[in-house]
Amino acid sequence: MGLNKIITKLEQEALTPDEILNDLMEGNNRFTSDNFHSRDYNALKVSATVGQYPKAVILSCVDSRVPVETVFDQGIGDIFVARVAGNFENKDILGSMEYACKVAGSKLVFVMGHESCGAVSAACDGIELGNITHLLSNIKPAVEAVKTEGKRDSTNKKFVHDVVEKNVRLTMERVREKSPILKDMEYKGDIKIIGGVYSLQSGKVELLS
Template sequence: MKSIAINKEMQAALTPSAVLQDLLDGNTRFTGGKIQAVDNSALVNQTTTGQYPKAVVLSCIDSRVPVETVLDQAIGDIFVARVAGNFENVDILGSMEYSCKVAGSKLVLVLGHEACGAVKAACDGVELGNITALLNNIMPAVHMSAEEVEGEANSTNKAFVAATVANNVKLTIQRIREKSPILKEMEDNGEIQIVGGVYNLHSGKVEML
């Protein structure tokens, strides 16, 4: 049973590659039906005076992808930023910089997911209220996929949607490095890794890109 929260010393001893492997091991437990038992009361008590998460995950808001659950992480283990379409913006970049530079996290994981509704809407050029501006952030991935995938460039083409989901993750990582000199420098120095993956709704498995 997990009853000990990550402390400063434990966090400092972690490497980015070890953190990534830990998250993937957690996903393997999730898909295998072997999620760890957790003493939430103990973790709550231990984290009242501070937090030392090992990673920050940028994911979609999709209700079918509860990040802590699918990566089998507990209270105090990871930061999670969520927005439909899992793209970066100034606020999320600032949150990531806080997570890594200030709070000591060792990994940035951009996590897309299969059949993302925001990606599908972007593929179809949906325009509706504030959703229109949100989807503009995903359009570079749509244009990229249109040059790579044969067939119709809309949500009826499953291969096109899958490519756009993956491209959106890749382009988000690229923009994180371009827009955040802090995170770029930390990655260049080996202090953190910035990686991406896609969650499969059918299997529950995270596939790294």
């Protein structure tokens, strides 16, 4: 795959889910070491007009401190990115993931939470405000599932961290439960569904086992 043209259909088809994951993690290593690939974005823009065959779809939080393509050192046309505060799934995001994988050929579904997530912290605090109340209800199952010592609110940093991880794991489970298409593709080995947590401090993405 060249750095000055977008990935082609043949290149996408030749990749395995594990190779794509390895590519993303190598990109994250370049990000943390400030050793980015050099890209000709004008050439990429022209190349992108013929179509798109991204390698992966990443579900991330809307947090402005988590620039997904940059975190993985990916260029134009390399990945789909779905974003919502708290990086949880809903019907629209599931449909987007199904499009990415079943229609456009992506082979990796990556749910990525992040350190010090404001949406998770708000869910831990039981915040209720306008449409935010409904949004946070999607994170509540993770809050309720985590056991902790001390306070069960955002002042307990370990509690928030554990809820961030649990929220990623529960989101992955619900993707499988709510999307027979993606579950079947994973069962057949056509895709992988994985999760990870991004560190604001180090820039590293830690995969969840």
